[in-house]
Amino acid sequence: MDMANSKTTRLYYEDSHKIYFTARILDCRTNPRDGKTWETILDQTAFYPEGGGQPADHGLLCGIPVIDVKERDGEVLHITLSSLEIGKEIEGCIDWNRRLSLMQQHTGEHILSGIVHKLFGYENVGFHMGADGVTVDFNGEIFPEDIPKLERLSNQTIWADLPVIADYPPEEARNQMQYRSKKELTGPVRIVTIEDIDVCACCGVHTRRTGEVGALKIVSCQKHKGGVRLTVQMGMGALEHYGKLLDSAAQISNLLSAKQSEIAPAVERLQEEAASLRQKLAQTRKEAFEARASVLPNGQQVLFLMEAPGLSPAELRQYCSILCGKAKAAAVFSGDDSQGYKYAFGSTDIDIRSYGKALNSALQGRGGGAADLVQGSVAADAEKIQDFFRSLEIKE
Numbered sequence: 023m024d025m026a027n028s029k030t031t032r033l034y035y036e037d038s039h040k041i042y043f044t045a046r047i048l049d050c051r052t053n054p055r056d057g058k059t060w061e062t063i064l065d066q067t068a069f070y071p072e073g074g075g076q077p078a079d080h081g082l083l084c085g086i087p088v089i090d091v092k093e094r095d096g097e098v099l100h101i102t103l104s105s106l107e108i109g110k111e112i113e114g115c116i117d118w119n120r121r122l123s124l125m126q127q128h129t130g131e132h133i134l135s136g137i138v139h140k141l142f143g144y145e146n147v148g149f150h151m152g153a154d155g156v157t158v159d160f161n162g163e164i165f166p167e168d169i170p171k172l173e174r175l176s177n178q179t180i181w182a183d184l185p186v187i188a189d190y191p192p193e194e195a196r197n198q199m200q201y202r203s204k205k206e207l208t209g210p211v212r213i214v215t216i217e218d219i220d221v222c223a224c225c226g227v228h229t230r231r232t233g234e235v236g237a238l239k240i241v242s243c244q245k246h247k248g249g250v251r252l253t254v255q256m257g258m259g260a261l262e263h264y265g266k267l268l269d270s271a272a273q274i275s276n277l278l279s280a281k282q283s284e285i286a287p288a289v290e291r292l293q294e295e296a297a298s299l300r301q302k303l304a305q306t307r308k309e310a311f312e313a314r315a316s317v318l319p320n321g322q323q324v325l326f327l328m329e330a331p332g333l334s335p336a337e338l339r340q341y342c343s344i345l346c347g348k349a350k351a352a353a354v355f356s357g358d359d360s361q362g363y364k365y366a367f368g369s370t371d372i373d374i375r376s377y378g379k380a381l382n383s384a385l386q387g388r389g390g391g392a393a394d395l396v397q398g399s400v401a402a403d404a405e406k407i408q409d410f411f412r413s414l415e416i417k418e
């Protein structure tokens with residue numbers, strides 16, 4: 023970050039809780055990259071530009087929405103959809119709910135990363151704040167059984183309400199310090215310290231004290247690139263997440279007519295019922311296929327049936343196997359001319375595979391299988407399929 027040449031005083035570093043401010047507009051120009059948005063430079067700002075893993079603030083400049091804030095060549099650029107008058111004194115305000123939530127997530131990430139570093143010696147190698155919470159990547163394995171301890175220590179740090187201090191120690195002092203950093207740093211370096219928990223080089227904005235983070239909950243722990251990715255909810259995000267889970271538990275509980283604490287056994291019962299119904303259905307289907315097959319004549323060369331759409335590949339297979347007992351070869355198709363046909367083609371006497379290939383090539387089909395049964399689909403219409411079977415000869 024090159025702030026030495028910047029024209030803008032960064033109020034967010036002096037006071038991370040500054041919501042309202044006044045400023046003079048130093049420059050306002052159209053964005054050369056899109057020709058639609060405007061970039062405004064102020065003499066001072068409370069708007070934090072995207073950086074260090076922390077998304078930009080949103081808010082208003084003299085009533086005009088600021089949709090993004092970027093840092094380019096050491097300047098803070100406020101992005102708007104209309105222009106502002108150069109030289110004018112204006113009032114600005116940031117979207118405080120968004121900023122507080124981002125500071126909670128960011129400061130919570132420091133607490134968690136500091137504790138993981140202390141306990142395991144791992145580095146935070148990736149950090150992302152998004153709508154579904156924060157993801158933090160560590161370069162070593164953390165197991166689900168470690169999670170309760172990490173959560174307990176993180177929340178104890180939050181409840182201890184420790185100060186979060188940012189300063190620029192002189193280079194000699196800094197060289198003696200142990201601190202987390204993602205890259206080699208030169209020049210003045212901003213060091214963020216939570217005593218006994220974390221010391222880290224960081225350009226983001228943080229809560230004044232750890233208590234403001236509110237709460238920290240690890241919602242998932244997944245293996246990631248030889249290490250682990252933790253998804254974490256903090257403060258307002260944690261409360262929202264909890265609300266969504268409660269809503270969904272309440273909906274499930276209503277649907278199952280079961281108490282919220284008893285929804286898991288209720289789902290198990292549903293699964294058992296569904297399995298038993300599936301079994302009964304399979305039996306009924308088999309009996310129906312057998313009944314239909316029993317009225318067909320025996321001893322034909324090829325038994326060919328065209329059924330309405332809707333038979334699954336398993337049903338086609340089952341029906342075809344039953345029909346194979348009545349002929350040298352049997353084929354069942356299910357579908358219609360607009361959506362195409364699925365088929366099963368089998369025999370208990372001969373190797374059906376070469377006939378399956380002939381069928382696929384004649385009817386723009388695809389599929390295959392074993393010597394006794396092949397399955398697939400064709401793009402041809404009913405007439406072409408019937409023609410194929412009319413002219414089909416099965417060799418002994």
Ligand SMILES: [Zn+2]
Nearest residue numbers: 128214224226
């Ligand atoms: Zn930070």
